[in-house]
Amino acid sequence: MKKYILPLLLSIVFISCQRGRKVKDLPAKPGYLVINSVINNREPMYVFVTTSSSPGDTTYLFDTTVAVSVYENGAFKATLPFDKSSGGYFYNVIPTGGTHYKIGVRKPGSKTDDSWTKTTLPKPVLLTNVSFVDSAIFQNGEWISEIKFRMTDGPDQDKYRLLFYGYQSGNYIPFVVTPIDHVLTNNSTERDLTAMVFSDNLLAGNSHEFIVRFPSGNIIKSGPPRFIIEMTNISKEYDEYVSSLGSYQRQARNPFSNPVSIYTNVYNGLGIFAGYTIKYDTIP
Amino acid sequence: MNMKKAPPKWRSFYRGLVGIRTPNLLIRSQVLYPVELLNHFIKQGCKYMGISGLSKNEIREDFWCYFCFLKMRKLVLAKKVIGLLLACMTSMSVYAQKFHVQGRIADAKWGRPIAGALVLCEKYKVFEFADESGNFNLLLPFDSIKLTVSAAGFVTTTEAIWLPKNLTFDINLKPSLLNKTQLPIATFVSVGFGKKYPHTIGYTIKEVEKLPVLFQPDYLKYMQTEPGVQKGVDGGSMPLVRGGNNDQNLYLMDGVPLYNPYHSIVYFSVFNKNVVQKMTLHKGGFQSKYGGRLSSVLEVTTQQGNIKQISGSGSLALGTADINIDGPLGKKVTFMVAARRSYIDLLLKPFMNDTGNGGTIRYVLSDLNANVAINADAKNRIVISAYSGKDAFYVGEGEYQPGPSATLKLKSRRDDIGWKNRVVQVNWEHKMSPQTTANFRAYYTGYDFVQSRTVSVGPATTKQKDSVNKLSLFSGIKDFAALADFESTKNSKEKIYFGVSVVAHAINPGRRNNKITALGQVKMDTSRGFVDDFICPEIAVYADWHKKINDHQKLVIGVRPTLFISEGKQFFYADPHLFFEYITPKKISTTFTVDVMHQPLQLISLNDQGMPYEAWVPATQTFKPQQCIQVAASAAKDVWKKYTASGSVFYKDFQNLAMLAPGAYTAQVFTDWSDRLAKGIGRAYGLEFQLRKNEGITTGYLSYTLLWSERKYTDANLQQGFGLWEDVSAWFPTRFGRRHDLSIVMQNKITRKGMLCFIYTISSGEYTNVPNAAYRMPMSSTILNNWTGQTVYSQSNRNNYRLPLYHRMDMSWVVDRKSQIWKGTTMGISLYNMFSSFNATGVNVSTNPNGQKNINYSRLWPIIPSIYYTFRF
Structure with a gap:
């Protein structure tokens, strides 16, 4: 009986707050072209085009009637065909780092692009002096291994993502490392289970040696240790998009927050066109 | 001759002539009569003027001597002339002087200082507000003075003084209980020559609890009914002053800034009604004493x-x-x-x-x-x-x-x-x-x-x-x-x-x-x-x-x-x-x-x-x-x-x-x-x-x-x-x-x-934020996020809907x-x-x-x- 009293009290106080009143005049502007395409240097490009709807509507159909054009470094390359299996417009070319891409979308009957967006795929980073020292030090009762490598920060770069894979049972599996150098420890803004995302604030365009450590026992040695270092060079647009998306997700769960807008770089429309470049290096 | 024992009839005569009652604030020995009276008598006729042979200090001490009729009869003409000159010089020098009238205003019942009480001299259009300790300090000329002392929640008192020199005294105000002639929530604290400064709002507090409340009395909520002060969220205490933000208000408790003066998110202020004696909000016309905020100062x-x-x-x-x-x-x-x-x-x-x-x-x-x-x-x-x-x-x-x-x-x-x-x-x-x-x-x-x-x-x-x-x-x-x-x-x-x-x-x-x-x-x-x-x-x-x-x-x-x-x-x-x-x-x-x-x-x-x-x-x-x-x-x-x-x-x-x-x-x-x-x-x-x-x-x-x-x-x-x-x-x-x-x-x-x-x-x-459009996220999963295919909302600009x-x-x-x-x-x-x-x-x-x-x-x-x-x- 007792446990019902608190909900009952709260219900009495706030019961009328739940009573809604229909809104009649929302400033909705449906009908914007939405262009979404995230590209990288390992897969061909897909461009998804939809049309925005009124808030609350749940029907979103891929727009198959528009003309999607691709430009590389300012030159027209192709008008993309629609791929029914993926629901997007397919460009059977793998993007390359350092290339400037532009996508234009034209509605039926239009003579010029109604919406367009552009991005530059970052150049892949170069990893040098990659080394691995098995059981380099003995700490807190266990042996610690160490991986070192050197990387040079690009002039227009902002964010990087670093991930390590260890070879186990015939597969490369991501594993957790402990960063030692100050760039990773002081400048890492996000971290999921295995990957570290860090900004280049402390690199400032210079070359830097990264050091990470991990318990030697974490790697099951079925032969000589084998590792893959995955360093992803993230474009500024993609970084903005992802961080605003994270904010959007958090505010969506918080009733007290002002709404957060998701980053878009689509002119006269919505969506994102951005990319990242992945660079792998192996040990040995 | 002890001039302070002058016949009472002369006192009565004098009081009737001037039309001011004997001051009840001052010690008798300090009383001097103002220079206007001297001039008045001079103009009325020298035959009434006499020189008592008193020293200048004695003249300052008690001006009665000038009007002691018996004494005047015994004086010779030369003394009259010398005395007249002396009196004129004395009075002129005294008239040019300014004196400090200072003291402390307190609650007559409890003896607590009344911060913000107004001390006003209508005649010279000089006023002063008592500080946090009830102290005031006015500079006034040698004259008969009427001081009006008022504070919300107290009976206004008018006191007459004659000012011979720097004076220090206390004024006690009687509390007023629901006086029908007094607005319970009081009013402008700042008064300029008897008028009001609309850029300042003041509450002197005790009667504010008579107003309707949401759960409990809260002065910041009442301030939202004043011009230029708007409410934030419904039922909240936050005052927003002349289009400013919340963090642009400087909240001072006895002169010390408070960085978040709210309880229960923003629904109550931290200012306990039993503690606050006075609250003043400055919307403009700021004193240089206060800085660091753009929109208002709340004292x-x-x-x-x-x-x-x-x-x-x-x-x-x-x-x-x-x-x-x-x-x-x-x-x-x-x-x-x-x-x-x-x-x-x-x-x-x-x-x-x-x-x-x-x-x-x-x-x-x-x-x-x-x-x-x-x-x-x-x-x-x-x-x-x-x-x-x-x-x-x-x-x-x-x-x-x-x-x-x-x-x-x-x-x-x-x-x-x-x-x-x-x-x-x-x-x-x-x-x-x-x-x-x-x-x-x-x-x-x-x-x-x-x-x-x-x-x-x-x-x-x-x-x-x-x-x-x-x-x-x-x-x-x-x-x-x-x-x-x-x-x-x-x-x-x-x-x-x-x-x-x-x-x-x-x-x-x-x-x-x-x-x-x-x-x-x-x-x-x-x-x-x-x-x-x-x-x-x-x-x-x-x-x-x-x-x-x-x-x-x-x-x-x-x-x-x-x-x-x-x-x-x-x-x-x-x-x-x-x-x-x-x-x-x-x-x-x-x-x-x-x-x-x-x-x-x-x-x-x-x-x-x-x-x-x-x-x-x-x-x-x-x-x-x-x-x-x-x-x-x-x-x-x-x-x-x-x-x-x-x-x-x-x-x-x-x-x-x-x-x-x-x-x-x-x-x-x-x-x-x-x-x-x-x-x-x-x-x-x-x-x-x-x-x-x-x-x-x-x-x-x-x-x-x-x-x-x-x-x-x-x-x-x-x-x-x-x-x-x-x-x-x-x-x-x-x-x-x-x-x-x-x-x-x-x-x-x-x-x-x-x-x-x-x-x-x-x-x-x-204003609030309403999405203009809804669309779906990219369908393919990529690094850094896997929130694919979700519906998201977008809006044109902030606060786009009233x-x-x-x-x-x-x-x-x-x-x-x-x-x-x-x-x-x-x-x-x-x-x-x-x-x-x-x-x-x-x-x-x-x-x-x-x-x-x-x-x-x-x-x-x-x-x-x-x-x-x-x-x-």
């Missing part, structure tokens, strides 16, 4: 202990109870202690379950005010005061019932959120000379916000907790300050206020701390973000020059140069102030003010409504101190005998604003906080009007504000990218910038002890009674939003399981009844 003066006997009061309101005790500690020392606490948690405690299956919710707010005043002597007074207030809310999940499995299991989880203010101050008031008083202060003020989650894990089969993991998010600010303020009276027309303040701000915008306590293992403690505080020194000097040009014009010029250091960068800026008042021949008091203010600290807020997901941050190399230039003009006049009409127009220009970027979110603020801000500018302009009825059985006022308040992003990096492309750089309204805002406050003394009060508010709806009209009627019925137990009691019954108007505070967009779209308004407060009871002992 709160707390009550000090009475010198006569132990007394106190207590009250029980819906949700909180409070008590305060004050009295003497010896002949020269007084004390005051007041405490307030919510009691909902105590009532609900039997229904909570901390140990078994089930959850626990607990919320506590508390305040503790204390001060000790030491009246060392006539020239020295020391006040030591302290304040502590906190909010603590937690949701706990108790242990799970033991199960058969031996695997680890979540044993308990607890989420805490809380914030607190701490203030300690030592204040030494020292009268250096009759012309100069000094006030030396040192204080500490701190504000902390903490959010944490504690999780314990252990074997399911036992109560043992193998490890406890506590993750805390922290932000806060601390100020250590030393100040010296001086007030120097040059003459009756000139006064100078000057001083210096040195403040060290220790700011922590965000720190995350993770403590893991594992059984039998080493404890782990990791901190991220600002592990150390961010130290920002601030040094300021100021001077205000008050010049009374003539009986119709007054000028105040002031400046406050400030040096603020942040991240090794020095910011130097000056806040100039100009105030000019002109009384027209038709007795309309007009003022013109120009204020330039800078604000080196600002609040990063998750939203604009004052939730505690906030962090104070300093100016940086990227974001300079914010600036506001305000120009205002006002006029006020007494009309129709019992009414006062006043109005103002103003324009405010904001520069260097640091606003939350469109794609930013601030529930956690760490070292990257500056990345979440964007540069911007702002503007606010409008007009205010008020018609106030001050006397009669029915009193009250009508206030109206017309306001435009807008902001704009100017950051080049934001010219594209967030929301719909074309609207990012457009002007957008502030969330609570209500275009029209009308309030009517009415108080009716229905019976001898009962009062019926109403507040009616009607205003434009607040909610419907807001209107609300509140009512209260308050009765004062005498009791056999208590010295007096007050019982109040209130209805907040008595017609339960649907005042929307937001728009919800949702889709039900059938795919139907629902777009509804939501609101916070329906009709809320409240009751409270106050007793005094």
Whole structure:
């Protein structure tokens, strides 16, 4: 009986707050072209085009009637065909780092692009002096291994993502490392289970040696240790998009927050066109 | 001959001639008659003039001798001539002199000082407001003077004095209890030559509890009915002044800043009604003494202990109870202690379950005010005061019932959120000379916000907790300050206020701390973000020059140069102030003010409504101190005998604003906080009007504000990218910038002890954010996010939708009674939003399981009844 009293009290106080009143005049502007395409240097490009709807509507159909054009470094390359299996417009070319891409979308009957967006795929980073020292030090009762490598920060770069894979049972599996150098420890803004995302604030365009450590026992040695270092060079647009998306997700769960807008770089429309470049290096 | 034994008939004759009663404030031996009388007698005829052969000092001591008829007959002509010259010279020299009239105004019943009491000399149009200790200091010429002393809640007293030399005396005012000729909520504190300054609002407090309340009396809520002051979220205490933001208000409790003066998010202020003696809000025409905020200065003066006997009061309101005790500690020392606490948690405690299956919710707010005043002597007074207030809310999940499995299991989880203010101050008031008083202060003020989650894990089969993991998010600010303020009276027309303040701000915008306590293992403690505080020194000097040009014009010029250091960068800026008042021949008091203010600290807020997901941050190399230039003009006049009409127009220009970027979110603020801000500018302009009825059985006022308040992003990096492309750089309204805002406050003394009060508010709806469009995320999963295919909303710009009209009627019925137990009691019954108007505070967009779209308004407060009871002992 007792446990019902608190909900009952709260219900009495706030019961009328739940009573809604229909809104009649929302400033909705449906009908914007939405262009979404995230590209990288390992897969061909897909461009998804939809049309925005009124808030609350749940029907979103891929727009198959528009003309999607691709430009590389300012030159027209192709008008993309629609791929029914993926629901997007397919460009059977793998993007390359350092290339400037532009996508234009034209509605039926239009003579010029109604919406367009552009991005530059970052150049892949170069990893040098990659080394691995098995059981380099003995700490807190266990042996610690160490991986070192050197990387040079690009002039227009902002964010990087670093991930390590260890070879186990015939597969490369991501594993957790402990960063030692100050760039990773002081400048890492996000971290999921295995990957570290860090900004280049402390690199400032210079070359830097990264050091990470991990318990030697974490790697099951079925032969000589084998590792893959995955360093992803993230474009500024993609970084903005992802961080605003994270904010959007958090505010969506918080009733007290002002709404957060998701980053878009689509002119006269919505969506994102951005990319990242992945660079792998192996040990040995 | 002892001239003080002159025949009483001459005294009577003299008094009748002058038409002024014998002063009751002065010691007889100090009485001298004014020079006008001397001149009068000279003009009336020298035959009545006589020289007594008294010395100049004797003449000064008692002017009776000049009119002693018997004495005059014995004088020779030569002596008459010499005496006449001597008298003229003496009188001329005396007439040219100015004397200080100073003293202390106190409550006649309890002996407590009355801060903000007005001492007015109509004849010379000189006035002064008593300071926090009730002290005043007027400079007046040698003359017969009428001083009118008034303070809201007290009977106005007029005292006549004759001024022979510097005088020091105390004035005791009798409390007025529901005097039908006095407006219970009082009124403008600032009075210019008997008129009002519309840019200043003052409450002297005790009678405010007669007004309708939401749960309990709150002065900040009542201020929202005044012109130029608008409400924030419905039912909240936050005052928004002339289009400014919440963090642009400087809240001062006895001169010490409070960085978050709210309880229960923003629904109550920390100012306990039993503690506050006076509250004054400055919307413009700022004194140079105050700096660091753009929009307003709210001065709160707390009550000090009475010198006569132990007394106190207590009250029980819906949700909180409070008590305060004050009295003497010896002949020269007084004390005051007041405490307030919510009691909902105590009532609900039997229904909570901390140990078994089930959850626990607990919320506590508390305040503790204390001060000790030491009246060392006539020239020295020391006040030591302290304040502590906190909010603590937690949701706990108790242990799970033991199960058969031996695997680890979540044993308990607890989420805490809380914030607190701490203030300690030592204040030494020292009268250096009759012309100069000094006030030396040192204080500490701190504000902390903490959010944490504690999780314990252990074997399911036992109560043992193998490890406890506590993750805390922290932000806060601390100020250590030393100040010296001086007030120097040059003459009756000139006064100078000057001083210096040195403040060290220790700011922590965000720190995350993770403590893991594992059984039998080493404890782990990791901190991220600002592990150390961010130290920002601030040094300021100021001077205000008050010049009374003539009986119709007054000028105040002031400046406050400030040096603020942040991240090794020095910011130097000056806040100039100009105030000019002109009384027209038709007795309309007009003022013109120009204020330039800078604000080196600002609040990063998750939203604009004052939730505690906030962090104070300093100016940086990227974001300079914010600036506001305000120009205002006002006029006020007494009309129709019992009414006062006043109005103002103003324009405010904001520069260097640091606003939350469109794609930013601030529930956690760490070292990257500056990345979440964007540069911007702002503007606010409008007009205010008020018609106030001050006397009669029915009193009250009508206030109206017309306001435009807008902001704009100017950051080049934001010219594209967030929301719909074309609207990012457009002007957008502030969330609570209500275009029209009308309030009517009415108080009716229905019976001898009962009062019926109403507040009616009607205003434009607040702005909110409504999505313009919905679309889906990219369908393919990529690195850094896997939120593919989800529906998201986008909007054109901030605050793009105005909610419907807001209107609300509140009512209260308050009765004062005498009791056999208590010295007096007050019982109040209130209805907040008595017609339960649907005042929307937001728009919800949702889709039900059938795919139907629902777009509804939501609101916070329906009709809320409240009751409270106050007793005094």
